[in-house]
Structure formats: structure tokens, C-alpha cells
Amino acid sequence: MCGIIAYRGKRTNAGELVLLGLKKLEYRGYDSWGVAVKEESRVKNQESRIFVCKKTGKIGELELKKLKLPAGQLAMAHSRWATHGGVTQRNAHPHASCQNRVVVIHNGIIENYLPLKKKLMKKGHTFISETDTEVAAHLVEENLKKYKGKVSREVFQTAVRKALNELKGRYAFLFMCKDSDVLIAARRGSPLIVGIGEDSEYFVASDIPAFLEYTNRVMYLDDEEMITIGDQHGFMNIQTGKPIEKRVITIHLKAEEAEKGKFEHFMLKEIMEQKETIHRAINQDEKLLKKVAKAITQAFGTYFVGCGTAGKVCMAAEYFFSNIAKMHVNSVFGSEFSSFQHFIKKGSLMIAISQSGETADTLEALEAGQKKGARLLTIVNVEGSSMDRMADLSVHLNAGPEKAVASTKATTAQLALTLLLAYCAAGKLNEGRKVLVEAASQINDMLNPRYEEHILKLAQQIKNVESMYVIGRGVNYPMALEAAIKLQEVSYIHAEGFAGGELKHGPIALISKGTPCIVLVSNDDTREDVLSNAMEIKARGGFIIGVAPKREEVFDYWIRVPDVGSASPIVNIIPVQILAYQLAVLRKNDPDMPRNLAKSVTVK
Numbered sequence: 001m002c003g004i005i006a007y008r009g010k011r012t013n014a015g016e017l018v019l020l021g022l023k024k025l026e027y028r029g030y031d032s033w034g035v036a037v038k039e040e041s042r043v044k045n046q047e048s049r050i051f052v053c054k055k056t057g058k059i060g061e062l063e064l065k066k067l068k069l070p071a072g073q074l075a076m077a078h079s080r081w082a083t084h085g086g087v088t089q090r091n092a093h094p095h096a097s098c099q100n101r102v103v104v105i106h107n108g109i110i111e112n113y114l115p116l117k118k119k120l121m122k123k124g125h126t127f128i129s130e131t132d133t134e135v136a137a138h139l140v141e142e143n144l145k146k147y148k149g150k151v152s153r154e155v156f157q158t159a160v161r162k163a164l165n166e167l168k169g170r171y172a173f174l175f176m177c178k179d180s181d182v183l184i185a186a187r188r189g190s191p192l193i194v195g196i197g198e199d200s201e202y203f204v205a206s207d208i209p210a211f212l213e214y215t216n217r218v219m220y221l222d223d224e225e226m227i228t229i230g231d232q233h234g235f236m237n238i239q240t241g242k243p244i245e246k247r248v249i250t251i252h253l254k255a256e257e258a259e260k261g262k263f264e265h266f267m268l269k270e271i272m273e274q275k276e277t278i279h280r281a282i283n284q285d286e287k288l289l290k291k292v293a294k295a296i297t298q299a300f301g302t303y304f305v306g307c308g309t310a311g312k313v314c315m316a317a318e319y320f321f322s323n324i325a326k327m328h329v330n331s332v333f334g335s336e337f338s339s340f341q342h343f344i345k346k347g348s349l350m351i352a353i354s355q356s357g358e359t360a361d362t363l364e365a366l367e368a369g370q371k372k373g374a375r376l377l378t379i380v381n382v383e384g385s386s387m388d389r390m391a392d393l394s395v396h397l398n399a400g401p402e403k404a405v406a407s408t409k410a411t412t413a414q415l416a417l418t419l420l421l422a423y424c425a426a427g428k429l430n431e432g433r434k435v436l437v438e439a440a441s442q443i444n445d446m447l448n449p450r451y452e453e454h455i456l457k458l459a460q461q462i463k464n465v466e467s468m469y470v471i472g473r474g475v476n477y478p479m480a481l482e483a484a485i486k487l488q489e490v491s492y493i494h495a496e497g498f499a500g501g502e503l504k505h506g507p508i509a510l511i512s513k514g515t516p517c518i519v520l521v522s523n524d525d526t527r528e529d530v531l532s533n534a535m536e537i538k539a540r541g542g543f544i545i546g547v548a549p550k551r552e553e554v555f556d557y558w559i560r561v562p563d564v565g566s567a568s569p570i571v572n573i574i575p576v577q578i579l580a581y582q583l584a585v586l587r588k589n590d591p592d593m594p595r596n597l598a599k600s601v602t603v604k
């Protein structure tokens with residue numbers, strides 16, 4: 001959930017370097033931030049120090065320029081998404097032990113921190129934050145107690161390993177000690193990637209773009225692994241201490257892809273990229289698609305699992321498979337999966353849909369399914385992510401880095417790929433490709449400045465409303481839920497999505513004069529019914545915003561979408577993405593980093 005980065009190498013501006021890298025990870029959390037630099041000792045034999053600076057809020061450009069960091073070749077930085085303890089400077093990372101001897105940075109949750117904290121306090125340790133993290137710094141310091149002054153690489157490593165073995169929960173950790181020149185990183189459940197630069201230069205971060213301008217050669221830390229980085233590195237298993245060999249992988253990702261370029265916000269850039277990303281998502285190896293489709297048709301029960309937006313795509317998958325392949329598949333939110341795991345057995349198939357491949361709830365569902373013998377398949381955007389690596393079979397969305405917290409291009413890529421799989425399972429791969437290629441070309445025509453202006457006019461008209469609603473039928477029902485998420489997370493307007501037919505069973509009581517209601521319409525057998533539902537809302541004073549291929553009488557405001565047959569949920573969600581973005585900007589919200597959220601939710 002938090003962003004972490006460290007550097008160890010020959011450069012003497014390590015502090016500055018990690019903070020610039022951290023800016024690129026801010027999408028992972030932006031409540032507060034902090035940096036630790038192992039200071040170069042100017043006087044021989046002088047005791048070394050770790051400089052620590054922490055602040056609340058996002059990292060401001062100006063603040064960065066003003067910050068006076070000491071020179072140093074070893075540094076680490078953190079941007080936080082608060083879990084334990086409020087958003088205060090004290091609770092910001094890095095956290096230090098009593099004597100500032102050990103400094104740590106952490107992403108995840110330590111479940112047993114309270115008993116450990118009590119035990120350490122009895123031994124005389126003083127805690128200054130409310131976080132679960134601080135306990136790790138004190139534990140390592142306790143393990144180093146009998147060693148005075150400089151400690152060897154092995155001693156520091158053993159002290160960290162012993163501490164890690166006492167911790168319960170999920171984590172990605174970075175450790176520094178003022179009496180050692182070594183950096184230690186460890187992982188259980190939260191991502192950590194090691195970048196290998198030139199000349200014994202190392203980077204460790206939660207995501208590759210943080211160091212991509214320096215190197216594209218990486219090694220992945222897996223669960224229960226730690227790495228000790230001095231002039232050379234060594235991986236080992238945290239529990240057993242046994243050394244581990246790792247492969248260096250070259251990543252083919254361009255640094256510019258992860259930049260905003262000419263756009264003011266990542267969200268807008270990513271919306272516009274949908275002109276190409278649908279093509280990239282469906283441009284898959286035919287053999288792989290057929291293998292996946294076969295796995296689905298032969299499975300003893302298929303479960304699509306995802307969270308948030310990806311969870312809504314899983315719901316859409318139920319409709320796609322039912323309508324196109326005449327097959328029943330299940331969809332479950334990652335966080336709800338434990339109630340359904342009883343149905344999983346050998347022969348069951350779980351398909352995780354995820355942009356990041358790191359969402360803790362989805363990962364936990366996969367782990368539970370794996371234990372019960374399910375086959376695991378993943379549809380992810382981030383190659384090399386935890387889900388990607390744990391799957392028996394993995395398909396990549398190829399949408400390029402998605403940095404804005406609100407998912408846009410990854411969502412439509414997920415929809416396109418899932419729809420294509422439904423066609424493939426029905427033995428109609430070519431037909432599916434044709435539908436999607438046509439949809440992609442229509443999206444290309446649709447995303448023009450005039451279209452944006454038309455939606456902006458609507459945004460200006462409704463920007464001060466308190467609530468709005470979205471309805472849809474059939475596959476437009478999960479899209480209505482997704483549309484509501486988009487509006488909620490960036491505009492902060494209360495928005496809810498409903499199945500059109502459900503309105504009359506309760507929610508219609510919420511409609512009063514002028515309440516905006518978006519109606520998602522497809523030119524299929526749900527059209528008439530959803531238009532009747534729109535009439536019912538209009539009769540109660542609602543302001544009807546139609547997203548539809550044709551202007552209908554009931555609409556007060558019409559946003560045209562192309563008629564693309566079964567791909568219509570893909571085109572229907574795009575104008576809502578644009579509307580949500582424009583409402584956010586008009587309401588002076590930051591669409592890329594909305595309040596209380598983080599891009600990658602690596603806590604339960």
C-alpha cells in the first residue's frame with residue numbers, strides 16, 4: 001500500500017535520488033513521507049549517523065528543492081498510506097530504534113506488534129509512534145545489543161532475520177543500521193523488486209518505475225526471502241537462512257510510458273490511451289487464449305476473483321460467458337472469497353483479474369484456492385507481479401503503467417480480454433476479435449476534443465450536486481457499479497449504481513427533482529426495459545443523462561456512444577470516466593491521488 005525505495009551504490013546523492021524515485025511511487029500512498037540517509041562521516045573514526053526527515057502530506061516539488069539532505073551512498077524513502085496510527089509526522093516512516101541505531105521502512109501490517117511492543121517496553125525500549133512498524137526497529141536493536149560499535153554484515157543480517165521470524169503478518173521491509181554499510185530488504189506478501197545498476201549499484205523498490213531511469217535489470221524478491229546488499233548482494237530464505245540463487249530479468253518498459261507527458265493528469269492520459277490499449281489487450285497469442293478458454297470449459301467450476309473495479313469486471317465476465325459461451329462462471333470479490341472457498345476442489349479454476357497483481361484480498365483468495373487444489377489463472381497488467389508469478393497460467397493486459405488511482409485503461413483492457421475469452425470459449429475467437437477491433441476503432445473516433453467538451457458542459461451543470469445515480473441492465477449493471485466507483489473516488493460526489501429493474505424495489509425513493517441519473521444503454525434486449533426504468537426516474541423529477549448509441553426521448557442530456565454490439569460495456573464506461581475526471585478537476589480535487597485512497601491495496 002505504501003511506496004518504498006532504497007539505493008546503495010557509488011553516487012553520493014543517495015537521499016535526493018530516492019526522493020525523486022519516491023515521487024514516482026506516490027500513487028501507492030500519499031498521506032506522509034520520509035527519508036533516511038546514512039551520512040558520510042567527514043572525520044575519520046567519527047561515529048556515523050543516519051539522518052531522518054519526515055513530513056505529512058504529498059511530496060511538494062518546492063519542498064524537495066528546499067530540503068537539505070546530507071551526502072551519502074545509502075538511503076531509503078517511504079510514502080505512507082496510513083493503517084495503524086493517524087497521519088502525523090511521528091507515524092510517518094522511517095522509524096528508528098531508541099538509539100537511532102536501526103532505521104526501518106515498511107509496507108504491510110504486523111499483526112502481533114502489540115505483544116512484541118509490550119515485551120520490548122519491559123526491556124526498556126521507548127516507542128514514539130502509534131505504528132505497528134516501529135516494533136521491527138526495536139526488535140533488531142535488541143538483537144544487536146551485545147555488539148558495540150561497528151557490526152559485520154553477518155551480524156546485522158542475523159539480527160534482522162531473527163526479528164523477521166518473530167513478526168506475523170504481511171510485509172515488505174527495508175533495514176539500515178548506523179553501524180553497518182549494508183542495506184537489508186525482506187518480503188512476505190508485499191512487493192519488492194531489486195534493480196541492478198552499473199558498478200555494484202543497487203535499487204530496491206515496490207515498483208519498477210521508481211528506478212527505471214537508472215536500470216531495467218531486475219530481480220524479484222519472493223515471499224519469505226531477504227536480500228543483504230553490500231558491495232555484493234546475497235539472497236536467503238528468512239526462515240531457514242539458506243542462500244537462494246536469483247535470475248536477473250531485463251524489463252522492456254520505457255521510462256516515458258510512466259510519465260504524464262503533455263497531459264495535466266495521469267488519469268486523462270490513461271483515458272486517452274484507450275485508443276490503443278484495447279488493441280494491445282486483444283493482441284494475444286492465439287495458443288495461449290485457446291489454452292485459457294480450454295481451462296475454463298473443462299474446469300469443475302470457474303471463479304473470477306477481483307476487487308474494486310477489477311471485481312466489477314469479474315461480474316461482467318459472468319454476463320459475457322453466459323451470453324456468448326452459454327456457460328456459467330462465478331464472480332467473487334477477493335475480500336469475500338473465504339465464504340466460498342468451501343466449493344473449491346481439485347479441478348476448480350480461479351481466475352484473478354487485477355491491474356497491479358498485488359491486491360492483498362485477491363492474493364489471499366488465490367492462496368486459499370491454491371491450498372484446496374484449484375488451478376490458478378491470472379489476468380494482470382503488471383508483469384512479474386505476485387499474482388503473475390504465482391499463477392499456473394497468466395495473460396497480460398499490456399496496457400502500460402497505470403498510475404492514476406482511478407483505473408481506466410486497465411479496466412477496459414480487462415473487459416476486452418474477458419470478452420475475447422468468452423468468444424474463444426464459445427469457439428468463436430475470430431468473431432470476438434472482429435467485434436473488439438471494431439470497438440477499438442470506434443473508441444479512436446470517439447475520443448476527440450469535441451467529445452470531451454460535450455461532457456464538460458454536463459460536468460459544469462452538475463458539479464455541485466450532492467448525489468447521483470447510475471443504472472444499467474444486463475452487463476450494464478456491473479458497469480453501473482463501476483461508473484459509481486469512478487464518480488465516487490475522484491469527484492467525491494455521493495454516487496451509487498443499481499440494476500435498472502431493482503430501482504422500484506427501494507432506491508427510487510432517493511430520486512427527487514433534478515437528481516442526476518446516468519442511464520447506460522446498449523442496443524440489445526435490455527434497451528427497452530432500461531429506458532422504461534429511466535422513465536420511472538424522470539416521472540419522479542430525475543435528470544436523465546443517457547449514455548447510448550441513439551438519442552432517446554427520455555434523455556435530458558445525451559452522450560453518444562458507438563453501437564459496438566457485445567463490446568458495448570467497454571464504450572459505455574468511457575464517457576463516465578471522462579465525466580468523473582472533469583468533475584474532479586472542476587471541484588478542485590486531485591484526480592490522480594484522491595483522498596484516502598492508494599493505487600495498490602496491499603493490506604487486507
Ligand code: M6R
Nearest residue numbers: 308309310354355356359406407
Ligand atoms: O490492482 P487491482 O486491479 O487488483 O486493484 C483493485 C482495486 O483496488 C482497484 O480496481 C480500485 O478499485 C480502483 N481504484 C478503482 O478505480
